[in-house]
Structures are given as structure tokens and as C-alpha cells.
Amino acid sequence: MLEVVNVNKIYGKKDKAFNALSDITLSFEKGTSNAIVGKSGSGKSTLLHILIGLDHPTNGSVLYDGKNILKDMNTDSWRGKNVGIVFQQFFLQPNDSVIDNVGLPLKLQGIAKKKRNIKAAEALKKVGLEDRMKSKANDLSGGQKQRVAIARALVDNPSILIADEPTGNLDTENGDAIENLLFELQKKLGTTLVIVTHDTDLAKRCERVIYLKDGKVEKDTYKGKK
Amino acid sequence: MKFVDVVKTSNSNLRRSKLRTFLTLLAISIGTFTLALSLGLGQGLRNYISSELGQYKGVNLYQVEKTTLNNFSGLGNHDPIVYNPNKSPSSANYQNNFLSATDIDQIKKVKGVQNLELPYAVVFDYATAPNGTKYEASNSTFLSQNPLNLVAGKTLSATDPGSVLISQKYLPLVGSSDISSALGKKLTLTYKNAKGAISTITLEVKGVYEPSLIQAPIFINSQDAEKIAAEQAPGGAPLFNFVFISKSSDVTDVQIKANLSNAKFTGRSFADINNTLNNIITGVQISLAAFSGIAILASIVGVINTLFMAVLERTREIGLFRALGSKKRTIFYLFSVEAALLGFWGGVIGIFFAFLAQIAINKIAANTFLKGVDGIQLLNIRPSLIVFIIIVISIITWIAGLLPAFKASQVDPIESLRYE
Structure with a gap:
């Protein structure tokens, strides 16, 4: 389980201090799908970065299975092994092959090429791109690129999948396909899915929707509950 | 990240900006070329003196x-x-x-x-x-x-x-x-x-x-x-x-x-004469190597510039690597190894051309001003000298790359993912 406990994030000092997040406490149960929704400047990206240990809260803590990810473990290693991230801009290595792109997180963990290629091939099969392994990332369409990014996020079977505006750069048809794929894989693999979006339709497909406003949780809703 | 993957990744990163890498390698190779020739010339003369005066070793004269x-x-x-x-x-x-x-x-x-x-x-x-x-x-x-x-x-x-x-x-x-x-x-x-x-x-x-x-x-x-x-x-x-x-x-x-x-x-043995000649050659060698050093120094500025440019160009990539679990030191290794590889390849290219020059110069010398003088090889770039030069140049460029590599490792992953 991933938790944020009494998290505050303040940018700037004294008169110029700005509260990006104010006393946020949330927990994300294993295998659930969650959406963090809010307007620009609501603090959703800051929360996302704190959730995965890329940013430090001013105070408060982030716990994974009860352990503080910033104090009790190596945050980078934890993120590499337990968190898969899908970005709006895909962030693929354009001149590298699809299989090399998918195997990148494993390469950063120091896994040998043979083993990472096997795992990358499995991940590509899950997103239906097993026939494009040798293609260059640059030669793919937008939808295919995001599939490759999903395969990269899932290549080491992470327990948490973070998607930051995953359909923001795609047309409706491709966006829908990516949404379907994300939820299908989340259910199949039992991954905790956290989507950051301002697309309410996409958010409503999640079991839980957290509405942020001015750095605070405005509303926290669960499907089937009021 | 495995060391072999760091080397492979750094090497392939060099190929991204081919022209810039080529120009940096050219500068390094010119420095290496002149260094190899000056050290090779000194070695050639030293070998010749040793071969000629070597027979006086231990002679009671x-x-x-x-x-x-x-x-x-x-x-x-x-x-x-x-x-x-x-x-x-x-x-x-x-x-x-x-x-x-x-x-x-x-x-x-x-x-x-x-x-x-x-x-x-x-x-x-x-x-x-x-x-x-x-x-x-x-x-x-x-x-x-x-x-x-x-x-x-x-x-x-x-x-x-x-x-x-x-x-x-x-x-x-x-x-x-x-x-x-x-x-x-x-x-x-x-x-x-x-x-x-x-x-x-x-x-x-x-x-x-x-x-x-x-x-x-x-x-x-x-x-x-x-x-x-x-x-x-x-x-x-x-x-x-x-x-x-x-x-x-x-x-x-x-x-x-x-x-x-x-x-x-004043009494001087033949070993003393040999030493005196060797000292003169060492002096000449140091002077020539100092000129090569200036060329290498200029190329180091190129290496630092190249790597700072690379850090800027790959800011988003650094952010991605960090987001995917890469440690700061992995980023540092990637850029510092890239700097060392610039030295390595520049050294290899410089030595290669120095070797070709050695063949040509020795041939010309043997047929002109050293005609009839047996046993003298004007330039002698030995294998140990080649290894020494390549290692030294790689270390120098690696040191030159430490600052850009450190800067790369300190890049804020959040800012770099937003970087356009």
C-alpha cells in the first residue's frame, strides 16, 4: 500500500511562500485504480512527484508498505523496482529500437541484456506490439509510442503504475485505446494504478477519484459510494 | 547500471552529434598525434644512443x-x-x-x-x-x-x-x-x-x-x-x-x-656520456611534449564544451533516467565515461596517424639525411608508448568531463522532465 501522510509542500520563503500542497493524507490500496483530478495549479503534479519520490515534501511522509520511501530505503532503487511511469510526452529514445526503449528501466537496474530483452519482449506482447520490437521508436505512430511507454512502465512488473495525462497527446481513437489498455492491464496484473488527469471521463473509469483544489483534497470519491 | 552498459550507452551517445564529436576528436587527435611523434622521436634517438653506447656499459674507460x-x-x-x-x-x-x-x-x-x-x-x-x-x-x-x-x-x-x-x-x-x-x-x-x-x-x-x-x-x-x-x-x-x-x-x-x-x-666514464646525451634528449622531449600539451589543453576545452552542450541537449533524458530509477551516480558515470571515451577515440585516431607518419618519416629519413646510417629509426612509437598515451589522454579528458558530469548528475528530474 502506498500512503501520503500529512504532506505539505511549500515553495518559496516568507512573504513569497506558496502552499502547493496542504496537509494531504491519502492511501492507495493495492490493485485499485485511482485518479487525481484538478485544474492547472491544483497541485496534482506536485503530489504525483512526491508520491514517487522525485520530489520531497516540506513535511509529512510517503510510506510504501509502512516504510518511509525517503528515509527507510533508497528512493531511486525503490522507484526503479516498484513504480512504472507513463508520461504524456512518451519520452522514448527516438533512435533506439522499441525493445531497447522498453528494456531501459532494466538496463538502469543493471540487468543483463539477454534477460532484459526477454522481459521487454513479454511486455511488448502485453501491449500488442511484439511485431515492432526491432523498429526505431521514431518510426511509430503516437498511439504506438504510448503503448511502448506502457510496456516500458510494466516491464519489471511494478506494483504501482503512475500515468501522467496518458492520453493528453493522443487523438480520441488512440486515447480510448490506450485507456482501455491501461485498465485491462491494471486488472490483469493487479497493479495499483494512479492516473493524474484533468479529463473527467477518464477519471470516472477509475474506482476512486480524488479532486484537488488549491493544494487540498476537495473531494475523494469511490465508485458505488457517495 | 552495468559498467559495460555505461560504456556502450556513452559510446552511442557520442554518435548522436556526429559533427560536434568529430570536431572534438579532431582536436584531441591533433594533440595526441604531436605528443606521439615527439615522444617517438625522443625514444628513437634514445634507443640509438643506447645501442651505440650500450657496448660501453661496464667498460673500464x-x-x-x-x-x-x-x-x-x-x-x-x-x-x-x-x-x-x-x-x-x-x-x-x-x-x-x-x-x-x-x-x-x-x-x-x-x-x-x-x-x-x-x-x-x-x-x-x-x-x-x-x-x-x-x-x-x-x-x-x-x-x-x-x-x-x-x-x-x-x-x-x-x-x-x-x-x-x-x-x-x-x-x-x-x-x-x-x-x-x-x-x-x-x-x-x-x-x-x-x-x-x-x-x-x-x-x-x-x-x-x-x-x-x-x-x-x-x-x-x-x-x-x-x-x-x-x-x-x-x-x-x-x-x-x-x-x-x-x-x-x-x-x-x-x-x-x-x-x-x-x-x-675531470674524469667521465662512457656511461656518464650516455647519461648526458640521454638527459639532453629528455630535455628536448619534454620541450616538444610541452607544445603537444598546449594542443591537448586546447582540446580539453573542447571536451568540456562538448559535454556541457550534451548535458543541455539531454536534460529531458536525464530526467527520464532519474524517473525510471536511475541514481545520480549513474548519470555521473554516463557523462564522465563519455568524456573518457572522447579521449580514448581521439587518442586512437591520433596514434593511428602518428603511426602512419612514423612509417613515412622513417622511410624518408632513411633515404635522405640518414642514408648510410644503419640501425637508426628516427621515430620509435613503441606499443607501451601507445598504451601509455591513450591511457593518459583518456584520464585527462575524463578529468575534464568531471564538472559537466557532476552538473548532469545534479539536474532536477522534475525540472528536466518539463525542459523544452
Whole structure:
């Protein structure tokens, strides 16, 4: 389980201090799908970065299975092994092959090429791109690129999948396909899915929707509950 | 990240900006090229001196001269020097540099001097071959300790009148085409005495030796040399700037030099001469390497610039790597190894062209200004030198890359993912 406990994030000092997040406490149960929704400047990206240990809260803590990810473990290693991230801009290595792109997180963990290629091939099969392994990332369409990014996020079977505006750069048809794929894989693999979006339709497909406003949780809703 | 993956990734990153990498490598390779050539030149000369003087290693032979030679005050462009009976005269006062009979006796009496030999300077006008061809006949007087690489016959004894040793290249002077048939042949040498009268001496070839740059092509025995030198000296007595001695076994090298110094003479072994030459070459080598160093220094600025540009260009990639779990030190390794690889490839390219230049320059030298000088390889870029240069250049560029690599490792992953 991933938790944020009494998290505050303040940018700037004294008169110029700005509260990006104010006393946020949330927990994300294993295998659930969650959406963090809010307007620009609501603090959703800051929360996302704190959730995965890329940013430090001013105070408060982030716990994974009860352990503080910033104090009790190596945050980078934890993120590499337990968190898969899908970005709006895909962030693929354009001149590298699809299989090399998918195997990148494993390469950063120091896994040998043979083993990472096997795992990358499995991940590509899950997103239906097993026939494009040798293609260059640059030669793919937008939808295919995001599939490759999903395969990269899932290549080491992470327990948490973070998607930051995953359909923001795609047309409706491709966006829908990516949404379907994300939820299908989340259910199949039992991954905790956290989507950051301002697309309410996409958010409503999640079991839980957290509405942020001015750095605070405005509303926290669960499907089937009021 | 595995080290092999760091190297492969850094290497492929170099290929991203081909033109920029090419220009940086060009700068490094120019520095490496000049460094390899200057060190190769020094090594070539050093090898040659060692091969020539190496035969003098352990030879009990010292050149002894007056200590006044150290007191050089210029030839004439100086103020008048007040005479000081306690100070040795200037070395420009040549007459004072000659050893008198008293000086020679004094040297003989220095403790530890076992044997003294006089290097008679005999001038022959020419040598006449059996077919009538006249050749120049530069020569030396044979010294008992003179180490020659004999290929046939025997060496000369201390006196051995009527005998001569010739270099393997001088066989035509006795009408021989092969070494063994030269032994016992007669060498006819013509000289003028002090009054200009022409005389001829015929000597029998007792041995043939390997030619070398520092050994005369003809060695005559000291007894005949003494006789001819006396005939050629205007006053009837040959003059010497220096003499050769050998030391007795009961004194060390340091002691014999100290004893000679106390008697106001300077003694130098052939090993000292070798060292002096090597020191001169080392000085020249350092000077040349310093110029190469400037070229390398300029290329280092290029390396730093290239890497700072790469950090800027790959900011988003750094952010991605960090987001995917990469540690700061992995980013640092990627960029610092990239810097080292720039040095490595620049070094390889520079060495490759230096090697080609070496082949060409050695060939040209052997056919022009070093024609007839056997055994000399003007440039000698040894494999150990190649490895040394490549390692040193890689380390230098790696150090140059530390600052950009550190900067890359400190990039804020959140900011870098937003970077356009």
C-alpha cells in the first residue's frame, strides 16, 4: 500500500511562500485504480512527484508498505523496482529500437541484456506490439509510442503504475485505446494504478477519484459510494 | 547500471552529434598525434644512443681532461679578466686546455689510475685500395678497453705494431668482398708529415668489426699511431686535450672521479656520456611534449564544451533516467565515461596517424639525411608508448568531463522532465 501522510509542500520563503500542497493524507490500496483530478495549479503534479519520490515534501511522509520511501530505503532503487511511469510526452529514445526503449528501466537496474530483452519482449506482447520490437521508436505512430511507454512502465512488473495525462497527446481513437489498455492491464496484473488527469471521463473509469483544489483534497470519491 | 552498459550507452551517445564529436576528436587527435611523434622521436634517438653506447656499459674507460673546461667565459665579447693565480684560466684560452707532460704524469699518479692511454690524432690523406681507388681514411687510435663488436679476426693488443682493425663497410679498401678473406690483407695509408712530405704505411688487417656511428671505420695500433702523430706534430710532440685511463679494481667509480677532481682533473666514464646525451634528449622531449600539451589543453576545452552542450541537449533524458530509477551516480558515470571515451577515440585516431607518419618519416629519413646510417629509426612509437598515451589522454579528458558530469548528475528530474 502506498500512503501520503500529512504532506505539505511549500515553495518559496516568507512573504513569497506558496502552499502547493496542504496537509494531504491519502492511501492507495493495492490493485485499485485511482485518479487525481484538478485544474492547472491544483497541485496534482506536485503530489504525483512526491508520491514517487522525485520530489520531497516540506513535511509529512510517503510510506510504501509502512516504510518511509525517503528515509527507510533508497528512493531511486525503490522507484526503479516498484513504480512504472507513463508520461504524456512518451519520452522514448527516438533512435533506439522499441525493445531497447522498453528494456531501459532494466538496463538502469543493471540487468543483463539477454534477460532484459526477454522481459521487454513479454511486455511488448502485453501491449500488442511484439511485431515492432526491432523498429526505431521514431518510426511509430503516437498511439504506438504510448503503448511502448506502457510496456516500458510494466516491464519489471511494478506494483504501482503512475500515468501522467496518458492520453493528453493522443487523438480520441488512440486515447480510448490506450485507456482501455491501461485498465485491462491494471486488472490483469493487479497493479495499483494512479492516473493524474484533468479529463473527467477518464477519471470516472477509475474506482476512486480524488479532486484537488488549491493544494487540498476537495473531494475523494469511490465508485458505488457517495 | 552495468559498467559495460555505461560504456556502450556513452559510446552511442557520442554518435548522436556526429559533427560536434568529430570536431572534438579532431582536436584531441591533433594533440595526441604531436605528443606521439615527439615522444617517438625522443625514444628513437634514445634507443640509438643506447645501442651505440650500450657496448660501453661496464667498460673500464674514463676520459680525463683539465677541470678548466668548466670555466668558459665566452670567446671574446667580455671585459678584460684580471689574472688570478688561484683561479684556472678561461677555457677559451685554448693553450691552457692541452695536457702537458707534467699533467699526464700527474694523472698517472692519481690513486686508482691503473693504465693511461693517449688518443693520438693521426691524419691520413687517403687509403689506396688494391685496384688503385683512393678512399678517405678517417681513423682512431685503438685503446685497449675499446669495446668493438668483432665479426672476424682478433682485437689489437695494447701495442701490436703493423696491425689494423677495419669496419665491415671498409672491406673495399683492402680489395675484399667478404669478411673472412679480409683478414691478413694489407691496408695502405698515405699521410703527410709536419713539413708536408708524403709517407705511406702498410698495415695488416687483424680483425673486422661491426660499424657504428660513434666508432671510427679504421683503428690503428697505438705504437704506429704514436710514431705518425709525432711526425705530424709541428713541434715533434703531439698535444692532447684529454687522455683515457682505466681504474684499478680497488677504487669505485665515485672514488676515481673524486681523486681526479682533487688533482684538478675531470674524469667521465662512457656511461656518464650516455647519461648526458640521454638527459639532453629528455630535455628536448619534454620541450616538444610541452607544445603537444598546449594542443591537448586546447582540446580539453573542447571536451568540456562538448559535454556541457550534451548535458543541455539531454536534460529531458536525464530526467527520464532519474524517473525510471536511475541514481545520480549513474548519470555521473554516463557523462564522465563519455568524456573518457572522447579521449580514448581521439587518442586512437591520433596514434593511428602518428603511426602512419612514423612509417613515412622513417622511410624518408632513411633515404635522405640518414642514408648510410644503419640501425637508426628516427621515430620509435613503441606499443607501451601507445598504451601509455591513450591511457593518459583518456584520464585527462575524463578529468575534464568531471564538472559537466557532476552538473548532469545534479539536474532536477522534475525540472528536466518539463525542459523544452
